[in-house]
Amino acid sequence: MNELLQLNGRPIYKISMGRFNSTAPGRKLLTEFRKRDWLVVDKFCPDNQGELFMTGIQTGDYVYACAGSLQLWGIYRVQSDWADLPADLADQITDSKNWIYRQAELIAAPIREDVTSLSKQLSWWAPSGYRTVALVNNLARANTDIFEPYFNLRLVSDTNTQVDSNWLSARFPNPNIILYGPPGTGKTRSTLELAYEILMGQPAPSYMAAQQLFQQELGKRLDFVTFHQSFTYEDFVQGFRPKVINGQMVFEKSDGVFYRIAERARREWESHQELDPEEFPQADADFIHTSPVVHADYSGSSVPFETVFQEFIAPLASPGGVITLPMKTPGYEFPVLSVDSKYITFRRGTHGHENKVQIALIRGLYEGTRELTPSGPQVYYVYIVERLQELAHTHQGANGAASIPATTAVSDQGDAAQLPSPSPAATSASSSATTPRNYVLIIDEINRANIARVFGELITLLEKDKRLGGANTLPVTLPSGEEGFTVPANLYLIGTMNTADRSLALLDIALRRRFEFRPLYPRYDLFAGMPDNRGAVLQKLNGEIVRLKSRDFQIGHAYFLDPKESLGSIFNGKVIPLLYEYFLNDEPKVQALLQAAGVSAHIDASVGLRYGSSSSIR
Structure with missing residues (x-):
């Protein structure tokens, strides 16, 4: 039985020091680092990985360390801030002296150090993933691939998942959110931090951690789109696009960004729900709770999957052909409607929702290389696999071969006893089966598109109670x-809206009613220790803008946060051009506003207003 390691809400990261593996002196350094319990990284590691190591990872956070894809060191708890590597060690690194370290405490040593067998696992947080510093954002997968087999540990993020769920509900009572405010107030940045909270169930430990999670989950549990004036319903939901095939123009159905992520979220949601008791008898609801795991321990049939699968789908080749599979309770059945290159589409009962299951998963269950604890729609996978095994049994019987072993308990009497006990990983999957993971779609500049045209009927479906899982679920055609399309409850929408943009008038009233609006305005508490007294300068400037226009046309703090950039550069390159736009190129009005705010400016005959007095540049 695997032991549990409670992270108590702390994140866990991967630190890979494989750079040193390539030379004998480097391997000697690795031995020294490991002896001292030091985690060592180049502070200028690309893609903000060095910054994540220095400021994103907090003291008390967890790290699993490895020497690239060759050797595991252990699971550590970070104990100190970063420091430069001592000169006697840094001098041994020929290419750079920018190496830094953090002291750590070894929490768990691996029972196996060699991880070369994970060479095909290329998630960034895996030992062979292409990252030096990475957040482990899929703890369930990491437990299965790394921590259970190599440490005999199962990591648990928090001791009380219900608290996290309540916190998330209080933090996001409405799954549709719009962040609005003037330019430069950090709206797009904040979307990544909110997405982290929604996906991970806890605040982001740092912006770098939120960035990395965004990069890792993009196209999976998270998508990003920017609206513009030409954006359409076909881009967002679904439509038909022209395509040339063999010299002929045809129209092919194309799924938009919202449809794709909604389908991923819906499959996740339905895979964690119980069967509808009004649609299915209690006998099959009981089956969900009593059926054993479909195990990788099952040796599989000697009849190739392709053979039985082609026989299984043969009825679909006929016009209007449907495969009907009987369920456990007499008189109840469900249809398999279609098959494409990747998915089997079936209906939950006679009148239920359509669901899809990957053929690759069915193959794995049939061949014994995958395992599954049936729950919700996953119950139907069992019936599909059972039909394939029946076909295989027929083939084996015809050839005089031994019949295949039982794999699932679909009869009313003790078939379950024929199966091995669930593995700890499978038991863990079962215990979390009622909590679907969340998905996030970020819509930048949401008010720049024609909202009514882009969202169409989704305007109604976005309401919390109209979603799949809500009190008044509303499917549409x-x-x-396509019939029965719904928006699942575990899909969150985060939009951004620039209040200084003249396209604000295009924001549909229906959208205003269905989204929670969160304001983001300039912050002046971020300028402590900054040069040029720039926080006070910005605050006074914004006071004049509010007096002449409104608070929605202020200048955001983000323009001023780089301490290496001078006020002259900020005003000439960012602020003054924005003020020209605000005041419709009324140069005297812009100059008067700057003077009232105490900002020195002069008119350059070549380019217009410039920061500073004319005498100061001579």
Whole structure:
């Protein structure tokens, strides 16, 4: 039985020091680092990885360290801030002296150090992933691939998942959010931090951690889109696009960014829900709770998957052909509707929702290389696999071969006893089966598109109670003819809106009613220790802008936060051009505003207003 390591809400990161593996002196350094319990990284490691190591990882956070994809060191708890590597060690690194370290405490040593077998696991947080510093953002997968087999540990993020769920509900009572405010107030940055909270169930430990999670989950549990004036319903939801095939123009159905992530979220949601008791008898609801795990321990059939699968889908080749599979309770069945290159589409009962299951998963269950604890729609996977095994049994019987072993308990009597006990990993998956993971779609500049045209009927479906899992779930038929489309409860939308943008008038009233609006305005508490007294300068400037226009046209703090950039550069390159736009190129009015705010400016005959007095540049 694997032991548990409670992270108590702390994140865990990967630190890879494989750079040193390539030379004998480097391997000697690795031995020294490991002896001292030092985690060592180049402070200028690209993609903000050095910054994540220095300021993103907090004292008390967890790290699993490895020497690249060759050797595991252990699981550590970070104990100190970063410091430069001592000269006697740094001098041994020929290419750079920018190496830094953090002291750490060894929490768990691996029972196996060699991880070369994970060479095909390329998630950034894996030992062979292409990152030096990475957040482990998929703890369930990391437990299965790394911590259970190599440490005999299962890591648990928090001791009380219900607290996290309550916190998330209080933090996000509405799954649709719009961050609004003037330019430069950190709206886009804040979307990444909010996405981290939604996906991980806890505040982001740093902006770098939020950035990395965004990069890792993009196209999976998170998508990003920027609206513009030409954006359409076909881009967002679904439509038909022209395509040339063999010299002929045809129209092919194309799924938009919202449809794709909604489908991923819906499959996640339905895979964690119980069957509808009004649609299915209690006998099959009981089956969910009593059926054993479909195990990788099952040896599989000697009949190739392709053979039985082609026989299984043969009825679909006929016009209107449907495969009907009987369920456990007499008189109840469900149809398999279609098969494409990746998915089997079936309906939950006679009148239920359509669901898809990957053929690769069915193959793995059939061949015994995958395991599954049936829950919700996953119950139907069992019936599909059972039909394949029946076909295989027929083939084996015809050839005089031994019949295949039982794999799932679909009869009313003790078939479950024929199966091995669930593995700890499978038990863990079962215990969390009622909590679907969340998904996030970020819509930047949401008010720049024609909202009514882009969202269409989704305006209604976005409401919390109209979503799949809500009190008044509302399925609709899409213009493409697809029936029963719903927006799942575990899909969150985060939009940004620039209040100084003249396209604000395009924001549909229906959208205003369905989104929670969170304001982001200039912050002046971020300028402590900054040069040029720039926080006070910005505050006075914004006071004049509010007096002449409104608070929605202020200048955001983000323009002033780089301490290496001078006030002259900020005003000439960012602020003054923005003020010209605000005041419709009324140069005397812009100059008067700057003077009233105490900002020295002069008119250059070549380019217009410039920061500073004319005499100061001679």
